[in-house]
Amino acid sequence: MTPTAGPSNVHRHAPGAAASVVVERGPDNVRVNILNTRSTQAAPGETSRSAGTRLGLVGVRERVTLLAGGFSTGPTLDGGFRMTAELPLREPTGPGPDTRRARQDKQVRKDETAAEDSAPSTAAPRTTVPWTQFGLWERQATSAVLAVCLVGIAVLVAVIAAALPWYSSEYRSNVDKPPTDAVAVGMTREEVGRIIGPDDALARLAARSVESSPPPSARGCLYAQEWPNQRQARVLRYCFVQDRLISVDRFEIGRGDGLEGP
CATH class of the missing domain: 3.30.565.10 (Histidine kinase-like ATPase, C-terminal domain)
Incomplete structure (x- = not known):
């Protein structure tokens, strides 16, 4: 060879x-x-x-x-x-x-083995035991109880989250009263922001149910909050035109909603 x-x-x-x-x-x-x-x-x-x-x-x-x-x-x-x-x-x-x-x-043996594995199985299908009527009722009752508990927990959390910020004494004690006496009409937005701080989203949300419409010429407003006493909150709204303050509105919350002018 x-x-x-x-x-x-x-x-x-x-x-x-x-x-x-x-x-x-x-x-x-x-x-x-x-x-x-x-x-x-x-x-x-x-x-x-x-x-x-x-x-x-x-x-x-x-x-x-x-x-x-x-x-x-x-x-x-x-x-x-x-x-x-x-x-x-x-x-x-x-x-x-x-x-x-x-x-x-x-390779031929590998292909033959793969073909055998992919062939449909002739084994008898698995059978499952059907639920009895009592077992079905028990399962439905358990599901209903779990659903009610989950809904109740969600509602409780929502109520606490909505009530705690406005009625918690600890929260109110940590809110600085804005020095409203130092704010005057005609100041710029930047000057007002340095005095009262950034826009208070919580105060803006609380004022929705009691505030009146802003001046027609207003092109944006800032909101702040203060607590005159333990049971009363006040929302202050500062509206601007071309970055100049044109109005200051106060809305009382908690002891009869009212409105004061600037």
Whole structure:
């Protein structure tokens, strides 16, 4: 096999080159070494076929690998070519070599296994025990109780969240009374903001139910809050035109809603 394939390659691809075949027998294997020198003649009609496709070497490698041997090829320093094959004298006992044919066989077996797994199952369908009437009622009652509890908790949280800011003494004690006496009509929005602070969203929300319409010419208002006593809150509204304060309105909350002018 290898001793004949090597000289054939030399004759076909390196015309005029000298070739040598050395066979060495060891205690456990046989080594075949085929060596040729640089070609001394130009191959007539140089084509891709004369240059070689290396498919012959691939076939030799696979046949050697099937016998659990080793195969190597490569150029030599003087421009020649070397091909070495080493074959065992004893039958291998380990797993088979991973050749192209072996890989193809593995792929075929893998595809067959996948086809078997994707085939529809013929096993009998699982059966479920139907709910009894008492068990169905019990399940519905449990669901209803849980739903009522969740709704009740949500309503309680909403009530506490809405009532706590306005009726908590701790919250009211932490609210600074805006120094309304220092605010005067004609001041700029920036000056008013430095005195009363930023717009109070909570005061704006509380004033919705008691405030009157802002002046028609107003182009924006700021809201603040103050607590004259423990039971009464007051919302203050500052309206501006072209960043100038034009009105200050006060709305009482908690002891009869009323309205005072600036």
